[in-house]
Amino acid sequence: MIHFRRPPWWALLLTAAGALLFMRLGIWQLHRADFKEALLRRYAASATAPWQDFATVAATPPADGFPRVRVTGHYLPDRIYLLDNPRHDGRGGVEVFAPFVVRDQPHTLLLVDMGFLTGNGTRQIPDLPPLPRTDVTLQGLYVPPPPVGFEMGGDALARQLQWPKESIFLDPAEIARDLGQPLYPRMLALDADPASIYVRVHTLDLSSMPPARHRAYAFQWFSFALAAVVILLVLNRKRKPRESRYPNDDEVR
Template structure:
């Protein structure tokens, strides 16, 4: 095939469709690699959690001293003592457990002048969305162990508005800054998730890693398969069109 014929073939290409095809292909490949990266991150966190689980629980002062280090404080074991505020209860909505919808219960504990949000566990909700579960708040002095979790606020379709707050308060996301404004008290920038052995609170069903690495790899395989199917389909379509137009 000489240069003139090649140039002629190139001019016959539907360039908008070629560009569109490559953009979709590149996006699918990118999504596949992103899932592989997520799997790697989850494996690293699993190893970190396994290592940290063998350490003794740290005090609140030790946790605060470690904040700012490269590895951060996420998943560190902690032992904290303080008094619970029984008047302020947060109910995190849309929390499933074995097919049942419910809430995660959060309360504030004050320890050495610091206010900390504590995840006390899961309770089942009512089919009637207007009915909140009956909660017996934790009160008084307690010493407990758990793990530190730094909360990342996800995408919200509508911002949470707490101007008219009734307790217990149903929330869609944990937002430390907004909660601090609501209670007129600065909360520390993390949540303590109680260990399953703790008797206070409710059902301890939380998982530090919701989606395991294997699932991310499965999604990566799906994206790569879609990319291969897409590019194969477009090549087949291009060949078929060229046969119809042999000029």
């Protein structure tokens, strides 16, 4: 039977505090996983949700919702932006974005995700179909822009003098500076159109931290909590006295 000695009070305190902290972090990661799974379900359900008035959600969209909207206005057809080399079905290409002037709201631009355009196997920009210069009505989901990462060399758009302009990250702040006008906090991801050259299969980008990764981190934190307790027990286990390898004097006599 294994026996344990009473550990010092500070060891108990440190172990309890560490285990509780690790447990709390693990539970928080599980909550984040549940939240993102619910977010993905709401995103999938938004494709068939009722239409909402763009004006009511434009400035303050719901944090955990993806309104389905219609909006009327006109493109700035000569101000196209390309998100370089996203992936669709394993093929390289560009995601095409165009600024849109909402009717009766000329001072704030709406960025429109036109869709994915398959690459031609070279670094040459594929031919872009012309955009209409007259008023049109668009419909789609009002969604957050893609995540922004670190771009070597800073603002790539400011260094380019001609459109379409390319970047490996789509930073709304950089586009707003480039256009000299503010943007709405979200962009419009257009509905699929069989007649369009663009592939419009929009998904919510959680690649940096999907629900499965949150659960993996939760398992890691719970393992740390268990390890803290095990270490305390191992360090305070009573060891049996080691038997001498040599006979005592009585046995010799």
